[in-house]
Amino acid sequence: MNKKTLVLGASLKPNRYSNYAIQKLVANNHEVVAFGLKKGTVAGVKIDTELLPYKDLHTVTLYLNPKRQKDYYSYIVSLKPERVIFNPGTENPELFSILKENNIHFEVACTLVLLSTNQY
Structure with a gap:
């Protein structure tokens, strides 16, 4: 199933996750x-x-550290994704609470691992 995904914190550098x-x-x-x-x-x-x-985002996958995420809280909520993935190093209890309040599912996981194990 195609899950339209926003990579938030995308990098042009080929060695970045x-x-x-x-x-x-x-x-x-x-x-x-x-x-x-x-x-x-x-x-x-x-x-x-x-x-x-x-529009119609299934997933937002985060590649921003918690400090940098603050500027995007309202934006992420406004997109109404079905889920947000907190990749290693992006875990953020403050954003967890905001997502819970807005009924947006989130998980602390690695997008690359989820994809490679068919759990995405």
């Missing part, structure tokens, strides 16, 4: 949108540098 995640999501036939600080393309996915009102 967000970059790997975009590649692996595309390879697994998921529709991918991405937001990062620098414009560019990874695996055919354009990285947006402005916050767009993406």
